[in-house]
Amino acid sequence: MADPRLKAAFAARRFIVAPGIFDMISAKLADGMGFECLYVTCFGTVASHLGVADAGIATYTDMVGRVGAMARGTRTPVIADADTGYGGLLNVRHTVLGYAAAGVSGIQLEDQEMPKKCGHTPGRRVIPAEEMALKIRVAAEARHDPNFLIVARTDARTTLGLEEAIRRGRIYAEAGADVIFIESPESEAEMQAIGRAIDKPLLANMVEGGRTPILPAARLAEIGYAMAIYPAIGFLAAAAALEKAYAHLKATGDSAAIGESYGFGRMTTLMGFPEVWEFEQRWAQGGTSDGAI
Template sequence: MNALPCPAPAGALRARLQRREFVVAPGVYEMLGARIADRMDFAALYMTGYGVSASHLGLPDAGLAGYTDMQQRARTIAHGVGKPLIADADTGFGGLINIRHTVRGYEEAGVQAIQLEDQESPKKCGHTPNRRVVPLADAVRRIEVAVEARRSRDFLIIARTDARTALGLDEAIARGKAFAKAGADIVFVESPESEEEFRRIGGELAGEGAWLIANMVPTGRSPELSARRLEELGFALAIWPAVLMQSACAAMAAALASLAAEGTTAGSPVPRYDMQQLHLLVGFEDVWAFERRWAQ
């Protein structure tokens, strides 16, 4: 029996949203975390650009990971898990023709929703200072190009605005309305600064014809609200992009500190998978089954 998951069928994410099933998507950026998250009770996974830039390049999320880095990682994850994948695509990695190329490349890679931003290029993480956005007309044109570029309506366009931090919530909500009018399937107002701001976003954008997504980054610029509360406020999806990064880095630091201090991992207080668990996580069951059938 093949132990590896089958990729999610096209349109799986759209179908969940149409059924009004609230979607919680943890952030993933490499295959161990993606496989673990895939086996949990989540409706989708979210490929975080911060995580890919940090884990793949050892660099900050400041527009330094390019299209090839991100599209290839998206392909690997999308084809290695059974849940729909939402994927960060920054500002589209260039001008309008690059956005068209990015949309088609992500769709071909098996991603089910692509996130595009209105920041100036190079962009920055949405929970850092000094982010600047392009003029509204330019931001809308990006979304119009993305909507026209996709092959199937099952491939969802997420339009993110970072206008809240520099230009205020009114401008961010106005941009969200414009993005929905331009054809975005999902609108993403980045880094609201209070629960009341989340309430306003839900109240003013929920009727604009697009689903709403919230970004939960504990210790970031926004308060962390529960999935249940976000649903009450009018949101349809929520991502937790840093949950694995924050947890994994803390666990790795603790495990290595214990080894450095004791000269052994025996008795370490840090939880660890044993080798059998790792074998099963990466799919050795499939190798063993193949060998039983074909090895001489």
């Protein structure tokens, strides 16, 4: 079931900051930080799982298991990127049902042609707005939980311009989307125009090095946004730390002097080893320590 806290946060008009998660380490770390939502990024999940570009290569089957693991392994509501819904209308229905069963509280669907591309890279093309509106209507009908949110993304800005992107955002809102995501506006002025034009919760995509300016959460709320996702922050930080550690090891042959790390003890705790050790100790004694048998 979808977590009702996420829909309640939107209803209360609390600005939602959602870090990107891409594997179970990032998911568990972010889960303990007190965020109101976590965002499963396709870019990071595809990169960490398959080691390829976020360019429509990953399938529904590749993604739903990993999405489910992250949702089940965390207590924070999760919104998951589901690309185009992995096909036509029947695929969209199947994807919504599968992601809902996996335990997420919201799904993001986009209006790109297949195969899709990462939203801050060139060459994206979109399907007709009316075709995407049908996908949104199918998604809205497929959900069985009113707390399950549909995020509708349009990639029209880059190829068709801001006016068309705003038009599509309005159409998708009318079709039943709960949150509107206009991808890659290219200035703060464009973001302000989006905030004035669409009367629906708006999502801002804050990608370090992307096409959209990075604005503080307070400023995003001021110009009309309800939520910001930071899909790349985790895997970019992880890649930088790994590069530094591996380079040091290669240069020196010594891991002891790499410097500050998360710590093996902390990692064992994060992954639940203390519970494993307690379980093993109890059953090594025949399960009698708590009077069970």
